[in-house]
Amino acid sequence: MEQQIVDRNELDAFLAQTLNIARFRDYCPNGLQVEGRAGIATIVSGVTASQALIEAAIQTGADAILVHHGYFWRGEDARIVGVKQRRIGSLLAHGINLFAYHLPLDMHPELGNNVQLASRLGLQADGRFGEDDLGWLGRAAAGVDTVGALAGVVEAALGRAPQVIGDPAQALGRIGWCTGAAQNLLGDAIAAGATAYLSGEISEPTVHLARETGVAYLACGHHATERYGVQALGEHLAQRFGIAHYFIDIPNPV
Ligand SMILES: [Zn+2]
Incomplete structure (x- = not known):
């Protein structure tokens, strides 16, 4: 297929509609955060708009970067200094x-x-839980019937053993389950009847909550659990607009 070029503002509007951004109260602006050239032929996607991803995008000749973790988070220092x-x-x-x-x-x-x-984990969703329905509820594939078996599925799928x-x-x-930094939804998962809960990160109090309720917690990696949405979205854009898309993984142990 011949390489196409899509207008930046058309892409911004398409993404706003596709992802229904107006529905969400969020901690950052969703959409175009930094304006570049008007025509976009090549997109690089990644989890976080780190310097390493930007350098890789420059090497790739990208016109746009598509990420899950951008900039301008609520409460952060607003000045454009240092790393920013x-x-x-x-x-x-x-x-x-x-x-x-x-x-x-x-x-x-x-x-x-x-x-x-x-x-990727073979989970069948059948419900939601927590504030704004951020948590997902469901069941594992047939044969995955213990916490240990589920941990094995996670390790095989993500290339990383969960804690x-x-x-x-x-x-x-x-x-x-809820990807990223959603360990704070463990209490809501318990209230919703989950026997195990998966998210990305873990901190000290989470261990006690899991132990004292008997509901297993699997910390599967913030980065590792959030690699897939942006890839799927980038592929969707490539097919819709005939532009090139490359997902670039900048590994992160957390
Ligand atoms: Zn995240």
């Missing part, structure tokens, strides 16, 4: 557009992080 100056300076110097989608990308029913992670708080021999009923 270098990142934004690199984008502007190379005319690269930055598009970022946080909660709308977590939640999209076909392209989102939660549904894409579920398909498991709970008894590997414990039987599984319904399972909750």
